[in-house]
Amino acid sequence: xxxxxxxxxxxxxxxxxxxxxxxxxxxxxxxxxxxxxxxxxxxxxxxxxxxxxxxxxxxxxxxxxxxxxxxxxxxxxxxxxxxxxxx
Amino acid sequence: xxxxxxxxxxxxxxxxxxxxxxxxxxxxxxxxxxxxxxxxxxxxxxxxxxxxxxxxxxxxxxxxxxxxxxxxxxxxxxxxxxxxxxxxxxxxxxxxxxxxxxxxxxxxxxxxxxxxxxxxxxxxxxxxxxxxxxxxxxxxxxxxxxxxxxxxxxxxxxxxxxxxxxxxxxxxxxxxxxxxxxxxxxxxxxxxxxxxxxxxxxxxxxxxxxxxxxxxxxxxxxxxxxxxxxxxxxxxxxxxxxxxxxxxxxxxxx
Numbered sequence: 557x558x559x560x561x562x563x564x565x566x567x568x569x570x571x572x573x574x575x576x577x578x579x580x581x582x583x584x585x586x587x588x589x590x591x592x593x594x595x596x597x598x599x600x601x602x603x604x605x606x607x608x609x610x611x612x613x614x615x616x617x618x619x620x621x622x623x624x625x626x627x628x629x630x631x632x633x634x635x636x637x638x639x640x641x642x643x
Numbered sequence: 644x645x646x647x648x649x650x651x652x653x654x655x656x657x658x659x660x661x662x663x664x665x666x667x668x669x670x671x672x673x674x675x676x677x678x679x680x681x682x683x684x685x686x687x688x689x690x691x692x693x694x695x696x697x698x699x700x701x702x703x704x705x706x707x708x709x710x711x712x713x714x715x716x717x718x719x720x721x722x723x724x725x726x727x728x729x730x731x732x733x734x735x736x737x738x739x740x741x742x743x744x745x746x747x748x749x750x751x752x753x754x755x756x757x758x759x760x761x762x763x764x765x766x767x768x769x770x771x772x773x774x775x776x777x778x779x780x781x782x783x784x785x786x787x788x789x790x791x792x793x794x795x796x797x798x799x800x801x802x803x804x805x806x807x808x809x810x811x812x813x814x815x816x817x818x819x820x821x822x823x824x825x826x827x828x829x830x831x832x833x834x835x836x837x838x839x840x841x842x843x844x845x846x847x848x849x850x851x852x853x854x855x856x857x858x859x860x861x862x863x864x865x866x867x868x869x870x871x872x873x874x875x876x877x878x879x880x881x882x883x884x885x886x887x888x889x890x891x892x893x894x895x896x897x
Binding site: 613614617620621623624627628631632634635638 | 828831
């Protein structure tokens with residue numbers, strides 16, 4: 557719905573902007589959050605591993621788990637990107 | 644300027660049936676063949692590796708024992724502890740099957756990840772859905788709904804807010820995100836490789852801009868190596884999450 561709003565607004569402001577272009581734009585916007593999240597998560601994990609190398613295995617498992625959960629947001633956005641291209 | 648035309652998405656993931664017509668339910672196309680090959684590879688590797696059961700392992704047995712130990716130590720013990728050890732066979736075969744389906748993404752002349760079609764990830768996620776909720780019902784009987792939906796230590800008034808949220812996230816969104824995580828990663832990787840392949844072939848001309856050819860050609864090599872890593876990592880993450888969900892369903896901590 558928000559996408560439709562943005563697309564109407566953009567179509568008035570700049571004719572020639574297509575739904576495809578807006579879908580690509582919102583994918584870029586949707587990637588910001590997970591990007592920051594994964595960066596912070598991995599940075600902190602590396603710090604934890606450097607401070608306590610004997611806990612590295614546990615930290616690594618939890619890190620991959622966290623990455624998987626954060627990444628899902630970006631990936632769902634990716635799927636919606638293709639759905640949005642259809643019309 | 645460029646003879647650059649990116650193929651529509653359907654062209655890079657849809658394959659025609661070569662057994663059966665276009666609408667036959669038993670139709671077999673390239674993706675189905677990859678499923679069969681992955682299943683045969685998974686079974687074959689474990690049959691080969693466990694045939695002799697030597698005390699000092701060599702060759703395939705060595706590899707198989709390392710793989711099983713990896714799943715036991717890194718996935719089962721990390722997520723479920725001792726009571727999860729009975730799920731090791733399921734998790735090992737799950738991980739190997741997904742890995743083989745993924746790795747066909749970078750094998751020359753095949754280059755199609757079978758998990759980039761949503762059917763397989765969705766089936767595997769639904770299988771895991773049945774298994775972890777089944778494990779929960781087996782452990783808690785009907786109290787499983789209370790175990791799954793009511794987090795401990797929440798004030799009564801907040802329950803009207805928390806229970807619907809927990810229901811949506813545990814019973815509806817969880818299998819969806821489990822599916823999409825594997826599917827979208829592999830589809831994205833496949834599209835990435837296709838993009839650079841198309842770019843490389845478009846730059847393969849006698850025009851002056853052919854000097855840019857090394858860039859996408861190098862990128863294709865780099866991303867192929869990257870996709871090998873992704874194939875393994877996604878198989879690992881899918882298996883790890885299956886373990887986490889099983890543990891969340893059957894644990895007694897809270």
